[in-house]
Amino acid sequence: MDIARTREASLSRLLMAYVSSGLVFMLLPGTFLGVWNLLQISGSQSAASVSPAWLQAHGHAQVFGWIGSFILGIGFYSIPKLRGATKPAFGAAWACWAMWTIGVAVRWAANVYGWQWRLLLPVSGVLELAAFLIFFRAVSQHRPEDSGKNRLDPWIWVVVSASTGLMLVLIANVAACVYLALRGISPALPHVLDQRYLAMVTWGFLVPFVWGFSARWMPVFLGLKPIRAKLLLSALVVNFAAVGLTLAGWGGEATVLFVVGTAMAIAALRMFEAAQQEPKTRGVHSSFPFFVRMAYGWLLVAALLGVGAALWDSSGGIWGASRHALTVGFIAVMVLCVGQRILPAFAGMRLLWSTRLMFAGLALLTTGCTLRVSSEVLAYQGYANWAWSVLPISAVLELAGITAFAANILGTFILEPSHVHKQPLVVGIGQPSGENHAV
Numbered sequence: 001m002d003i004a005r006t007r008e009a010s011l012s013r014l015l016m017a018y019v020s021s022g023l024v025f026m027l028l029p030g031t032f033l034g035v036w037n038l039l040q041i042s043g044s045q046s047a048a049s050v051s052p053a054w055l056q057a058h059g060h061a062q063v064f065g066w067i068g069s070f071i072l073g074i075g076f077y078s079i080p081k082l083r084g085a086t087k088p089a090f091g092a093a094w095a096c097w098a099m100w101t102i103g104v105a106v107r108w109a110a111n112v113y114g115w116q117w118r119l120l121l122p123v124s125g126v127l128e129l130a131a132f133l134i135f136f137r138a139v140s141q142h143r144p145e146d147s148g149k150n151r152l153d154p155w156i157w158v159v160v161s162a163s164t165g166l167m168l169v170l171i172a173n174v175a176a177c178v179y180l181a182l183r184g185i186s187p188a189l190p191h192v193l194d195q196r197y198l199a200m201v202t203w204g205f206l207v208p209f210v211w212g213f214s215a216r217w218m219p220v221f222l223g224l225k226p227i228r229a230k231l232l233l234s235a236l237v238v239n240f241a242a243v244g245l246t247l248a249g250w251g252g253e254a255t256v257l258f259v260v261g262t263a264m265a266i267a268a269l270r271m272f273e274a275a276q277q278e279p280k281t282r283g284v285h286s287s288f289p290f291f292v293r294m295a296y297g298w299l300l301v302a303a304l305l306g307v308g309a310a311l312w313d314s315s316g317g318i319w320g321a322s323r324h325a326l327t328v329g330f331i332a333v334m335v336l337c338v339g340q341r342i343l344p345a346f347a348g349m350r351l352l353w354s355t356r357l358m359f360a361g362l363a364l365l366t367t368g369c370t371l372r373v374s375s376e377v378l379a380y381q382g383y384a385n386w387a388w389s390v391l392p393i394s395a396v397l398e399l400a401g402i403t404a405f406a407a408n409i410l411g412t413f414i415l416e417p418s419h420v421h422k423q424p425l426v427v428g429i430g431q432p433s434g435e436n437h438a439v
C-alpha cells in the first residue's frame with residue numbers, strides 16, 4: 001500500500017509539473033502576447049500591423065505550450081502501466097516534460113526575438129516531436145488487457161485518432177521549420193501554409209481530443225444518456241475528411257463538412273438532450289454543466305463562421321473570429337471546466353481552491369469571447385468602426401478569465417492540502433475525479 005501511495009505522490013508531482021508549465025505558457029507567452037497583439041491591431045485598426053511571427057508565437061504557445069502540456073501531463077497520469085512502473089518509466093515521462101517545455105520555449109523565443117531562428121526553429125520542432133514520441137510509446141504500450149477488456153471503448157479510438165492527429169501536426173511542424181530555415185525570409189510561415197497548418201491543429205487535433213474526453217467523462221459529469229458510439233466515430237471520419245480537403249486546397253468546401261461533423265458529434269454525445277441523472281458538481285461550481293454545453297455551442301458557432309468566412313471574408317476577420325470561437329469558446333472553456341473538475345483530484349487528491357473563482361473565470365472568459373468574436377467580424381470587415389474599441393475590452397476580459405483559472409489551479413496546488421495519504425487509492429482516467437476524492 002505504501003508503494004502505491006509513493007507512486008501516486010510521484011505521479012501527482014509529474015502531473016503538477018506539466019500543468020504548472022502549461023499555465024506559465026498560457027499566461028505569458030500565450031495570452032499576454034495575444035492581448036498585446038490585439039491591442040496593437042485595434043490601435044492601428046489593421047491586422048497587418050503586427051508581425052506574423054508574433055501572431056504565430058502566440059498561437060504556438062497556447063496550443064502546444066498550454067493545451068499540449070496539459071494533454072501530455074494528464075495522459076501520463078492516466079496510463080495504468082505507469083502505476084505499476086518502476087523508476088525508468090518516470091524518467092521517460094520527466095525527459096518528455098523537459099524536451100517539450102524547452103522545445104516550445106525555444107520556438108516562442110525564436111519567433112519573438114528572431115535570434116538564430118534558422119537554427120532554433122528546426123531544433124525546437126525536433127525536440128517537440130521527440131518528446132511526443134516518448135509519450136506515444138508509453139501510451140501505445142497500454143493494451144486493452146490492462147483494463148481487463150478485450151475491446152477498446154469508442155472514446156479511446158477517438159483519443160487515439162486525436163493523438164495521431166497531434167503526431168502528424170508535429171511532423172508537419174518539423175517539415176515547416178526546416179523549410180523556413182532553408183528558404184524562409186522570417187521565422188513566420190507564409191499565410192497560405194499557415195492557414196492549412198492551423199486547420200490541422202484545430203480540427204485535426206484539438207477538436208477530436210475534446211470529443212474523446214467528452215465521450216469518456218460527460219455522461220458521468222453531466223448525467224447524460226449513453227453516447228451514440230457509431231455516430232461519434234462517423235463524425236470523426238467526416239471531420240478528418242474535411243481536414244484532408246483543406247490540406248488539398250478545398251478549404252471552402254471543407255467548411256461545410258466541419259459543420260456536419262460538429263452537428264453529428266453533438267448529437268452523438270447527446271450534449272443538448274435532457275440528462276438522465278443529476279450532474280456531478282460537488283467540488284466545482286454548480287454552473288459547470290451550463291458552461292460545458294456553452295462550449296459545444298461555441299464549437300457550432302466556430303464551424304458556421306468558417307462557412308461565412310469561406311463566402312465573405314475579405315480581411316481575415318471572419319476567419320479570426322471562427323478560430324477564436326473554437327480556441328477560446330470551445331477549447332479554453334472546456335479546459336477551464338474539465339481542468340478544475342479533475343486536476344485537483346489528480347494532483348494528490350486535493351479540493352478545488354475556490355468554486356466562486358471558477359465561476360468568475362468562466363463568466364469573464366465567455367463574456368470576453370462573445371465580445372471578441374462579434375466585434376472581430378464587425379471591425380476587421382469594416383462593417384462597424386466602433387467595434388475596434390470593443391476589441392481591447394474583450395482582450396482584457398479574456399485575460400482576466402484565464403488568470404482566474406491559473407490562480408485557482410495554482411491555489412489548489414499550493415494552498416490546498418493533499419489527501420493522498422488518507423484516502424483509498426482509486427484514481428485514474430477510468431475513475432472520473434470526485435468519485436474517489438473527498439469532494
Ligand code: HEM
Nearest residue numbers: 031034035037038055056059062320327328332395398399
Ligand atoms: C486572451 C485571449 C486571446 C487573445 C487576446 C488572442 C489574440 C489573438 C490575435 C490578435 C490573433 C491574431 C489573429 C486575429 O486577429 O484573430 C490570434 C491568433 C491565434 N490565436 Fe489567439 N488569442 C487569445 C487566446 C487564444 C487561445 C486560448 C488559443 C488556443 C488555445 C489561441 C490560439 C490562436 C491561434 C492558433 C492563432 C493563429 C496564429 C497564427 O496566425 O498562426 N488564442 N490570437
